[in-house]
Amino acid sequence: MARRVAIRDHLAGVARAALGAEHRLTGVSRLRGGSKKGVYRLTFDDDSTAIAYIWDDAENYWPTAQIDEVDNHANPFSHASGIDLFEAAHRRLDALGIRTPRIHLADRSRSHYPADIAVVEDVPGATLEVLLQRDQHGAKVPLSRLADALGAMQRHQGPGFGKIALLDNGGISQGHSCEQVVLDRALDDLAEAASRDTRIAGGRDRLEDMVRGLAATVRPRSEYGLIHGELGPDHVLVDRHGHPVLIDIEGLMFFDIEWEHAFLRLRFGEHYRWLHKSGLDEQRLTFYTLAMRLSLVAGPLRLLDGDFPDRDAMMGIAEHNLQQALAFLR
Known part of the structure; x- marks a missing residue:
């Protein structure tokens, strides 16, 4: 797919509509990291800045089949990208007092x-x-406030599980339970990972037995908290007052909060102690952790089918999670 790169002339009209003619656009720079949408910093003649999100197939590095799933909001794990998801998530977080970019x-x-x-x-x-790498002491206040924000989200109960944009419009998610949706996804991810790596292929039968066995231990549940879905420390900005600001919010949904905590444990490592929540279902958490490891093998390998630029980092994610998935067998 030919890549479209937004330049200043392309975004001048957008900038005027957003901030008024008194702010003259002088520069546009693409920010690293986005795989589903283009993210650009806009610079103005008064040294002020803003961020532009562009949902365009030409800005999306995922394979076409994944892009085509964007409108299938009934699948909680379909490709989380699009302005509808963004606005619905922003409204819900704003109503809860959770900080996101205005x-x-x-x-x-x-x-x-x-x-x-x-x-x-x-x-x-x-x-x-970045703050955790540079100044762990200075990160204590944002981490504590992030824990408070997560607590508010997880106490906010939904009428069912699924993406906010879907539920707000009266829709119903596919699947009869969160654990069944995760099981189906884990088996798909396992099959895809096995087709791409001989080490996973060699342990596929045992991994499938383990996935199914862990899923069978999970007891039914009918309460769902609000989760970000991909809340690593790279998806939290820290403003000048030390408040956490959530970004990449399109995947916001009601779901088992153990799915959020499985990801938080993986991404925050030793700093997860600040975000730990008592009373989690440990069997569900173990099952979701293995499912997430498999997803973090299959997903990055799938992304590398295209022309995603930061290939070494993505391969590193796949390799690390492959080793962690195989460790379940030991």
Whole structure:
């Protein structure tokens, strides 16, 4: 797929619509890390800045089959990208008092740019990931506040499980339970990973038995908390007042909170102690952790089928999680 790179002339009209003609756009730079949407920093003549999100197939590094799943919101794990998901998630978090970048403009008209686009606040400060590397003592306040935010989200109960945009419109998710949805996804991820790596292929039967066995230990549940779904420290900005600011929120959904905590444990490592929640279902958490490891093998390998630029980092994610998945067998 030919890549479209937004340049200043392309975004001048968007910038005027978002912030007014008194702010003259002087620079546009693409930010690293996004795989599903284009993320650009807009710079203005008064040294102010903003961030543009562009949902465009030409900005999406995932294979076409994954992109085609965008509108299938009934699948909780379908490709979480799009302005509808973004706006629904933003509204819900804002109502709960959870900090996210303020929206200056959300536009579907294609009159300013040939794709859905949003312009949001550029939050000054580093990500929580960078802060943890540079100043662990200084990260204590943001981590504590992030724990409070997660607590508020997880206490917020939904009428069912699934993506916020779907449920807000009266929709119903596929699958009769969270654990069944995770099981189906884990088996698909296992099959795909086995087709791409001989080490997974060699242990596929035992891994499948383990996945099914762990799923069978999970007791039914009918209460679902609000989760981000992919909340690593790179998806948390820290503003100048030490408040955490959640980004990449399109995957926001009601689901088992153990799914969130399985990811938090993986991504925060030793710092997870700040985010730990008592009373989690350990059997569900163990099952979800293995499922997530398999997803973090199959997903990165699938992404590398395309032209994603940061290939070494993505291969490193796949390799680490492959080893961790195989460790379940030992």
